[in-house]
Amino acid sequence: MQEDFLHYVWQHQYFDKTNLRTTDGQLITVLKPGYRNADAGPDFLTARLQLDEVEWSGAVEIHLKASDWHRHQHQTDLKYDQVVLHVVFEADQPVQRLDGSTVPALALAARVGPDLLRAYHKLLEQPATILPCAAQLPAVPEITRTSMVERALLERVELKASVVAALHQRLNDDWEATTYHTLAAAFGFQKNSEPLTRLAKALPLAVVRRHRHDLLQLEALLFGQAGLLAENEDSVGDEYITILRREFDFLRHKYSLHGTALAAHEWNFLRLRPANFPSVRLAQLGAVLHARPALFDALLTAADLPTLTKFFQVPTSAYWRGHYRPGVAGKVPGLGKSSIHLLITNVVVPLRVAYARHIGQPELVESALALLSLLPAEHNHITDNYAVLGFQHRNAADSQGLLALHRAYCAPRRCLHCAVGSRILQRNLVER
Incomplete structure (x- = not known):
């Protein structure tokens, strides 16, 4: 029990x-x-x-x-x-x-009563590869499932927004710095989110601001602090990397960045497609920082999805359009639509919700959540399994709700906190 x-x-x-x-x-x-x-x-x-x-x-x-x-x-x-x-x-x-x-x-x-105990054990002890109540889902009204997914979505967004709010507080109520740190972490796309979070701490926004007009200097700071400019067999003789390395040596001394840089081994390249390599993501982040001098204002005030999409559609420097990592050549595609949709989901929406809570305008929360309903559904093994079981999966709001339902309720078997599990338990009890 x-x-x-x-x-x-x-x-x-x-x-x-x-x-x-x-x-x-x-x-x-x-x-x-x-x-x-x-x-x-x-x-x-x-x-x-x-x-x-x-x-x-x-x-x-x-x-x-x-x-x-x-x-x-x-x-x-x-x-x-x-x-x-x-x-x-x-x-x-x-x-x-x-x-x-x-x-x-x-x-x-x-x-x-023994009937309640039996119904409880029947719910939790079902062998299911997808979710505990899979076999009993057909008896649950669709409105119950839909409302639970919506509830899980709101909880997931609020959790992300609370992380943004805590970051905002640590950064002395600076929304631009908060956006910079949130954006950097999101460009890690899960596999490299943790090292990119640390990179944002190791490369303060104040330094980035002074050099964001010069993309070469900005790349030198990003790749240098990331520990990806160290000479190796791939980059020996690479002229552009040599320039970045020389530029970084100067800037590192200028801003006393000694001892704060990450090491190359801290980045995850394994089992990633080249287009998702952290070196590619760093170049894409640098391009956005270079082209968008007012991050927070732009992401907060963008009136529609096309405007937000255009915000992220910035070409990288010529070198990174032809290299996957320092010294390794290859044609590199730009930031794809699916990646942009994830950035809107994981940066723009929680940022807007956190700001709405901060200024006391809850109506802005609804408009932030509405963005998710405009984005296409995210397909992965978790969301697809729920769709097979009859859960609605029409857009990113559904995807985020299903992911939240899985992680917060189904995977840890918190069935009695879930409206679906509660409904099944009540039904099992009535049947007895």
């Missing part, structure tokens, strides 16, 4: 309330179970209970065993002093608040 099951039981009050009492004999009347807390602290907040003749308002904490209170160190955390009821499956020991007072406990082991 998982703790999520007890959360579900408490939230929906699916247990026998006959002569409901705490472990020390107090009569319990549940006036309001409270609402689920998604942040740190007790599991349910603003609950209202009556213990004997006294009404209490506060939090409810839920554990499989009462002793989990101590295992999780709640006895030393002030947030748990507001707990008015400890709901457990097994009450194996009493627990106390910081002031030494005992927290009333409710044990549910004898109050949860």
